[in-house]
Amino acid sequence: MNLKELSHNLGLSQTTVSRALNGYPEVSPATRRRVEEAAKTFNYSPSTRAKGLATGQALAIGHVIPLSSKHEMVNPIFGDFIAGAGETYSRHGYEMILSIVDDDDERRIYEGLKSRRAVDGVIVHGPRMNEPRIGLLQDLGLPFAVHGRASGYDKPYAWLDVNNRSAFQRATDFLFDLGHRRIALINGLEVMDFAHRRREGYTASLRAHDIAVDAALMRSGEMTEVFGYQSTRDMLAGDDAPTAIISSSLISALGVRRAIEEKGLVMGKDVSVVTHDDALSYLQNGGDVPIFTATRSSVRDAGRKLAEMLLHSISNPNLPPQSVLLEAELMVGSSTGPAPRKD
Amino acid sequence: MNLKELSHNLGLSQTTVSRALNGYPEVSPATRRRVEEAAKTFNYSPSTRAKGLATGQALAIGHVIPLSSKHEMVNPIFGDFIAGAGETYSRHGYEMILSIVDDDDERRIYEGLKSRRAVDGVIVHGPRMNEPRIGLLQDLGLPFAVHGRASGYDKPYAWLDVNNRSAFQRATDFLFDLGHRRIALINGLEVMDFAHRRREGYTASLRAHDIAVDAALMRSGEMTEVFGYQSTRDMLAGDDAPTAIISSSLISALGVRRAIEEKGLVMGKDVSVVTHDDALSYLQNGGDVPIFTATRSSVRDAGRKLAEMLLHSISNPNLPPQSVLLEAELMVGSSTGPAPRKD
DNA sequence: GGTGAAATCCAAAGCGCTTTGGAAAACTGA
DNA sequence: TCAGTTTTCCAAAGCGCTTTGGATTTCACC
Secondary structure, three states: OOHHHHHHHHOOOHHHHHHHHOOOOOOOHHHHHHHHHHHHHOOOOOOHHHHHHHHOOOOEEEEEEEOOOOOOOOOOOHHHHHHHHHHHHHHHOOEEEEEEEOHHHHHHHHHHHHHOOOOOEEEEOOOEOOOHHHHHHHHHOOOEEEEOOOOOOOOOOOEEEEOHHHHHHHHHHHHHHOOOOOEEEEEOOOOEHHHHHHHHHHHHHHHHOOOOOOHHHEEEOOOOHHHHHHHHHHHHHOOOOOOEEEEOOHHHHHHHHHHHHHOOOOEOOOEEEEEEEOOOOOOOOOOOOOOOEEEEOOHHHHHHHHHHHHHHHHHOOOOOOOEEEEOOEEEOOOOOOOOOOOO | OOHHHHHHHHOOOHHHHHHHHOOOOOOOHHHHHHHHHHHHHOOOOOOHHHHHHHHOOOOEEEEEEEOOOOOOOOOOOHHHHHHHHHHHHHHHOOEEEEEEEOHHHHHHHHHHHHHOOOOOEEEEOOOEOOOHHHHHHHHHOOOEEEEOOOOOOOOOOOEEEEOHHHHHHHHHHHHHHOOOOOEEEEEOOOOEHHHHHHHHHHHHHHHHOOOOOOHHHEEEOOOOHHHHHHHHHHHHHOOOOOOEEEEOOHHHHHHHHHHHHHOOOOEOOOEEEEEEEOOOOOOOOOOOOOOOEEEEOOHHHHHHHHHHHHHHHHHOOOOOOOEEEEOOEEEOOOOOOOOOOOO
16 A cells, blocks of 8 residues: 555545645644544555655664674673664654674775665764774764764764763772772773773772782673683682672673682672673573672663664754763672671 | 766766666676776765665565563573674675564554565564464565474464474483483473473473473573572472473573582582573683583574575565574583482 | 667656645635 | 635655666677
């Protein structure tokens, strides 16, 4: 069923039907009702493509997911973020189009999306330090919003980020308050902007407590369970083992716990653990009482909000770029406790 | 830059330029080269919408992800599957459009996709028992392919599935061979088709070994770490605790391990564990030597293949529906060992 | 050099919608 | 009753592409 058929069916012109359906005022209420009902019974909805052609809008947002062929890891966050953004889109009648892209092809992909007029804007995932995509998108004039930020790029642009620095500083402070002095950081890849900021928060706290930064207590890598396990095992093996560990991801934290328990130690007593928790739906940090003390911030929520921001900036193109900094909440669970006294 | 401008620039008609770009034979090689170069330097690519309108193709595949508002869980498999499918699409010049949908809205969404002519076909995720979506899509005449199968629907349709039944039967047999007799199953939600089949495989093996099915040894729920942990803790607490546990997901298996170790038992010695492993990129089952003995089948690979199947069936509409049954490989890790002798 | 065939190109219609510029019909109020 | 509004509707152009049907040019061959 298309507009032509529908309007013929109603004995009206396409103009009138189109106007009735799109809420224009120059249609009598009676006609409008009649049209709307017909549209429903014939299950008519306008072709996105034709509509897009006519209006110049795509009514779609692109999500470009870089997937370096080197470390072929799909970000575990991704599903939840998308779910959040998807809610927003469907509420606004937008579609989400996804491109999984090899790092090297990114430029080409953005140019393609732009020149094919396939999307009205894009969301940038996983920004790194000095992220080149941001400049590229600004040059292209394709509206965008970044999930995270890119240190080193100073012109204004739209982003939404968790305050990773303050979250990790607070987490470290918290451990200091419990008496810990040897605090380790098991971080994500530090080319990623978020990981960089987390380390900054961590070191800032150390400095504030007059504790030297010890490279032996810092690890950086893909945040897998095994990575958390191995890092912890190694660090606990040394003489001067940490009494507390901060992990960048709940998945790694599971590995941290395993290494601790394997050594016959008790988490929250012998070794305290704080982790960042993205509140992923399939990886919940316990029930009412969290297992891990965590800096918590829902990625799903971030998806919802960032999508909202992007749509808003698309319909108000002259607004200056908006940015949102979310504070993670520190949830105290049973994985932390006072530092064990030295015997 | 659009076709009109480009062709004007070249002093050719739109027809010729279009033909040159689309590989039609009635263009001289010299002209074609000239056109291709111009397209590259002007960074021209045809508008998807206009092209779609003209050809009647969408050059896009829809992925509809149901997200019941009750259990708001995003399938952890999802990211990897999408990554696989995405590879295929970009290789074939297709776009992937994603709809996150509340269960109740699904019918409406499919009808919308169809009547808006937004996609050439869809992938169905997470089929349940007697999945109603399959019949709906067949009625609509929208090409589709299912990731998994739907027991209870008997007309032919395109699907790709892991042989869940044989995988879990093999896993159970394997444990029997090691001397285990009390074997537990920690399964996914059994309204999901895959979980149902896994249980069938499990019970088939029990029957073949003349062991009665014991409801106390079977759990079914969302496959979280906590679920694995709690189920295991409960079962190990009883008199007649299992000596082996089969888990439906690596995430739950992490919880299983935790419960085992918490009780001071050793996995692979006191209690054996076999898990299904979807080979998710962010949740690897150890390095070279797998931690868990597992029935393994890459979800990413499934995504690649299923997308391929769907595209193939779209370009060959008269082919009968194809279906692929993948066999999971049984990888022996260190989480299994001979059944402990009774003292 | 002339013929028919092959190679090369083009104008214009059409895909399904929105929107502009008017026309016709239905109301007003004097 | 009739001019002036307001309401209600419509024909047709245009969005950027593909494709049909045809025109023109080039080529091979006698």
